[in-house]
Amino acid sequence: MALYVGMDAGGSRSRAAVVEATGALRGAAVGAGANPVSHAPDRALDALAGTLRAALAGLPAADVRGLVLGLAGLGASGADALAARLAELARGAGLACPTHVVGDVVTAFAAGTARPDGTVLVSGTGAGAVRIVARREAEVADCHGWLVGDEGSGVWLGREAVRAALAALDGRGAPTALLPAVTAALLGAPLHPGAGRRGAERVVAAVHREPPIALARLAPQVSAAATAGDAVAVGIVARAADALVAAVAAVRGDARTPIVLAGSVVGGPTPVGDRTRSALEERWPGCVRVAGDPARAAAWLAAQPYVSSIAGR
Template sequence: MNCAQAGAGALFLGIDGGGSKCRALLANEVGRELGSGTAGPANPFQNFEQACASIRQAADQALTDAGLASADLARVIAGVGLAGVNIPRIHQRMSQWRHPFAAMYLTTDIHVACLGAHGGEDGAVIVAGTGSVGYVCRHGRSHSYGAHGFPFGDKGSGAWIGLEALKAALLALDGLGPGTALLPAIEGRLEVDGLDIVAHMAGARSRDYAALAPLVLECAERGDAVALDIVRAAAAYFDHLAAKLLGHGADRFALLGGLARRIAPWLSPTSRAALVPARGQPDRGALAFAMARAATAVAEPG
């Protein structure tokens, strides 16, 4: 991918920022990768200042990895894909950030994930991780489903699976629901007994619930009826998402996120037939976004 319009010697940076970490990938004007960096969370909806600091830290690391100085940020054209910027006020605030780059183009984390998964081409993705979302982009038009956040949305996600398992385990504990291997499994993982589960999980975040999802999948794979119901419900939701995405004209989708490998076998034959492996990571998608935008659009001011 060539971006001669940006000028010889230009540097391009792809940033993928989410609730747990921020990744940066640096390339030259012909797309040759030069360096990479990683920093902490970069979700401006959750913590704006932290997000900006993480972007800067990851960018600095990428420059260092490439043997360049921090001052070279002034030559960088950045494509930044972040969680939370689908919310208009967050997008506006992030757009007004006095970033250190020559230019910055802003989009969502799911957009750059889709670009990365399909090598910069049109396509669709379903994310099955701590949260969940379906996204399709065709001919410059995009549609997103889900991504409303836990506990209001994120059905089928690791956090949703963990919460459903906890509810089922507590019903079993009270004798109000069927017995399930989930109860001793959760007690063992949390190192608590009985109702101490409630005290232990008080104030828990989505990632804490998502940490229980592998237990649920293990119990389902061993034939536990309650765990099977939960996992099948998650898979059915992803089948529904896939049908929505394919209904927009996409002929394939990639399944991304920490649960992707484990949940894929539970999808319907129709969904699995349209499933393709991701070609690249979100930071590569952000890099492709930066180079494409630099050739066609005016940068947001720093």
């Protein structure tokens, strides 16, 4: 029986799925973050290997006919080297099949529609919009990474939450429920406006002790505060949604093709997701859909005869 493997290497977690040619799921696993842009390459590959082995547990490796990995931040310069490492990783798991690396936006788009053309809006750890043509990236807005872009992403929301908390702490900004919520998440106990400079220094130190992508874990604090009506959090949500819609508009024009939403921020029941979906539906009615499992979509792509052209190989 022919099997196909799909993998998704996100900054926060990795996923793997094993499917039959019919699409029936035979194995799945979730592991640690495995994006080599966000993590040390060796650590990322170790995480991928562990997730792959877990998904294949009890299945005949000899029956696997193809593997596709979807990866954020995939540039042409590093694609060949990564493809070689992926092939090595697959051989280590007992696979002797072709392996391909594609952008995670390609797998995200395939997770929402079987059509070859459209737009995918991703907002999870990172964020951006991509126009897809023939299941390949054609035009990109944002996707610039946490330091200079990814507006509306989980990391962006977390950073804005910390900024709002610090501003409330030292009197530069409006009072906000984000101050106790964010400081409790970072420090284990909430701070209040009277905490002063020493409290602010503790917050800054806690943020810098972790990698930047760890800020994404504060995104739920923004959602909770916005849902409760906190004005500062509502403003952050509005700016995030506006940025995400603007990214779609930058690459889409007036197309009537599908708009696929992917990632925990925009694809789930969050205030940012709700506001973004509403704005997109108003502008492009009937076009919006939410992505399913990107690893399973990658496995579906692995079963397609044109997968080599999708991967640019």
